[in-house]
Amino acid sequence: MQMDERKQKILKAIVQDYIATAEPVGSRTISKKFELGVSPATIRNEMADLEELGFIEQPHTSAGRVPSDLGYRYYVENLMDPFDLDEERKRMINQELAKRLDEIQEVIEYTGKLVSQITNLTSLVLKPQTRECTLKKLYFLPYEDGKAIMVTVKDNGMVENSIVDIGTDTTPEELQILANIYNEKLSGSKASDLKKGLLNELYRELARKRRIIDGMLTILERMFDQKSGDNTERVYLDGTLNMLNQPEFKDINKVKTLFSIFEENRKLQELLAPKDKGEGLNITIGSENPDLAFKDCSIISATYNINGKQIGTIGVLGPTRMDYRKAISIVDYMTKSLTDMLTNRYRNQKT
Numbered sequence: 178m179q180m181d182e183r184k185q186k187i188l189k190a191i192v193q194d195y196i197a198t199a200e201p202v203g204s205r206t207i208s209k210k211f212e213l214g215v216s217p218a219t220i221r222n223e224m225a226d227l228e229e230l231g232f233i234e235q236p237h238t239s240a241g242r243v244p245s246d247l248g249y250r251y252y253v254e255n256l257m258d259p260f261d262l263d264e265e266r267k268r269m270i271n272q273e274l275a276k277r278l279d280e281i282q283e284v285i286e287y288t289g290k291l292v293s294q295i296t297n298l299t300s301l302v303l304k305p306q307t308r309e310c311t312l313k314k315l316y317f318l319p320y321e322d323g324k325a326i327m328v329t330v331k332d333n334g335m336v337e338n339s340i341v342d343i344g345t346d347t348t349p350e351e352l353q354i355l356a357n358i359y360n361e362k363l364s365g366s367k368a369s370d371l372k373k374g375l376l377n378e379l380y381r382e383l384a385r386k387r388r389i390i391d392g393m394l395t396i397l398e399r400m401f402d403q404k405s406g407d408n409t410e411r412v413y414l415d416g417t418l419n420m421l422n423q424p425e426f427k428d429i430n431k432v433k434t435l436f437s438i439f440e441e442n443r444k445l446q447e448l449l450a451p452k453d454k455g456e457g458l459n460i461t462i463g464s465e466n467p468d469l470a471f472k473d474c475s476i477i478s479a480t481y482n483i484n485g486k487q488i489g490t491i492g493v494l495g496p497t498r499m500d501y502r503k504a505i506s507i508v509d510y511m512t513k514s515l516t517d518m519l520t521n522r523y524r525n526q527k528t
Contacts, residue, residue, distance in 0.1 A: 178226055180251075186213055187223045188232055189256040192244045196498050199424040201241020246463035246497065249475070253460060253501050260502035262510055266295075271514060278518055285481075286413055288491055288515050293416030296504050298495035301478070302413045303449050315359045317343075317352040325352060412445035425473055425496040434470050444468055449478050449490045458509055463497045473497060477504050479512040483519045491515070 190211040191202045204220040207213065213220070224242055227233045232248035235241070244252065273291060277284040282304065289302035318326040323345045343352065417439060420426050426435070438444050447467050462475045471494075478492025491512050493504050 178230060180230065180232075183213075183215070184223050184227055184230075185256055186211075187220060188227055188244070188248060189252060191224075191227075191233055191242060192248065192252045192256070195243050196500055199498060201236060201243050203241045206241075244497075246465065249462045249497055249501070250465075253462070253505075257502055257505075260506040262506055267510065267514075270511065271518075274514060274518055278522055281519065284518075285489060285491075285515070286415075288511055289413060290415045292491060292493055292507055292511055293419065295507050296493050296495070296500075297416070297419050297422070298493040298499060298504060299417050299419055300415045301445060301449055301476075301490075301492045301494060302415075303446065303490040304411055304413065316356045317349075319349065412442055412449065414439055414445075420495075423496045423498075425498065431473070435474075438468065438470050448476050448494070449492055458505060459492075460501075460505070475499055475501075477501070477508050479508050481512045481515045481519070483516070483523050485520075 187207060190207045190213065194202045194206060194210060204217045204224060207220050208215075208217045215223075224233065227248075228235070228242065231245055232251060233242040234245045236243050270291060274284055274288060277287050285302060285304055289300040292298075293300035316328050318328060323342060325341055325343050327341045417436065420435060421432065426432050448461075448471065450467075458477065458479045460475065460477050464472050466472065466474065466476065473496060474494055475497045476492055476494050478490050480487045480490050482488055491508060493499075493508055495504065
């Protein structure tokens with residue numbers, strides 16, 4: 178049995194109507210709403226074939242049918258019409274991101290918030306991998322007696338600030354000595370590689386300045402202890418309550434299960450893990466997801482990068498009945514826009 182053009186039109190009609198209404202679709206509904214040029218009896222016969230092929234299924238004893246995961250997959254890959262964002266929406270997105278571009282962490286988190294607001298779904302943001310970033314520069318800013326702000330700049334443009342204890346006897350000149358040594362010896366090193374041998378290297382450089390050596394080494398020890406605790410990538414969510422607006426999640430037990438998994442960072446990372454190492458959109462539908470708790474959900478995600486280097490992922494999670502056209506368009510545009518902005522910022526910093 179082949180998937181001919183008529184079956185494709187009927188499957189497309191079933192998917193579109195079910196996405197819009199969340200109600201099982203019958204032959205009479207298709208006949209009334211969609212001008213397919215065939216009778217309800219013919220539609221019923223074709224629906225029986227589609228069910229046999231596994232593209233639709235009957236959830237209850239009613240005559241209506243709903244798309245299966247296979248049906249959604251076929252729709253996304255073969256039948257879905259493109260969804261074009263209007264220019265006004267694009268301008269709004271670009272303006273909102275540009276306002277926050279000076280702080281990379283903020284602009285990335287806000288991108289997730291915008292995705293959630295526009296799609297009315299739950300957004301997931303995998304932020305840059307701090308451990309694998311290389312360090313370009315370290316410097317200190319005065320803060321208050323006995324404390325300074327330590328600023329580290331990564332090769333992906335990320336800037337991190339932390340307040341460190343420097344002791345009341347440490348002068349700005351001595352802090353500058355430490356920063357100079359650090360930048361000369363360690364610029365371009367990965368954070369994950371810095372611990373080994375670093376303190377011995379700095380000890381030799383500072384050996385003639387014994388008064389500050391203890392304080393300086395304590396600062397750096399604490400810095401790397403903080404980094405080692407930051408090795409796990411974090412997934413940030415926005416719009417989790419949007420799940421409650423979906424008919425599929427009126428079952429409180431189902432919602433509890435989902436919300437409990439939202440607290441498990443590792444499982445969220447698995448949801449966002451790309452099927453391959455290439456760029457582009459990743460779409461997982463229902464049972465394709467690694468965790469059975471998400472068998473009624475679909476995830477659409479895409480990576481963003483800086484100057485060609487992949488640094489994170491942004492996606493949306495919703496029911497398998499989600500509006501794929503809109504969600505795919507939004508995620509695709511947002512990640513590409515974020516990539517362009519971050520790359521331009523990185524290149525401007527280099528010049």
